[in-house]
Amino acid sequence: MSVTAIGTYDFPAKDVRENFPAPLLYIGWEDHLMFCAPFCLPLPSDMPFGALVENVLPGACGDHPDFERIDWGQVQWFKSGQPWQPDFGKTLAENGLGHKDVIRFRTPGLTGIRGSCS
Template identity: 75%
Template sequence: MSVVALTDYDFPMKDVRENFPAPLLYIGWEDHLLFCAPFCLPLPPDTPFGALATAVLPGIYGYHPDFAQIDWSKAEWSKSGQPWQPDPAKSLAENGLQHKDVIRFRTPGLTGIQGSFS
């Protein structure tokens, strides 16, 4: 949607990288309606991507009954709406993730509490 400003619309952006303790990364779990939107997390760029599954995501998604059943080797990832295959051994930065990027993961066979998304 376009915006028509009545006066000059010139001001410094407040959501630039320098204003946060670490780059922000949005992470969403597809087909799980318990979570209405991706979580926004400040994560250091040197964080190994594989640490998301073991150290980061359990703290935000771990209470969902499907979480313990995830086979991370089969997770399907997307970045900014496009299929994407991250390397778990590389850092977030080495996987090309930058401030305010959006990634999502789908877990085949898991579609919400008692299949509520299917």
């Protein structure tokens, strides 16, 4: 994001990778307003993408009544707003995910609680 400052804007950024226990990854679930914004999670670069889906997302999104109904084979993934296909067997880094990247997923046929986002 660009900044227009009226004075000198000269200080170190506080959100650099070195200031966190692991790279931050933003993860959002399209059409599910129970989660109003993407989650921001520190996740190790060497975590397999499949572990993110199997071990992390249930804790982050599992309270939503649609979560158990997700067909992960039909999920549409987006990286920085563009269609993207992760490899579940490769690490987050091998999938090209780095500090402060944003991924979102859409679950066809599931559009919020009782279709509230359709």
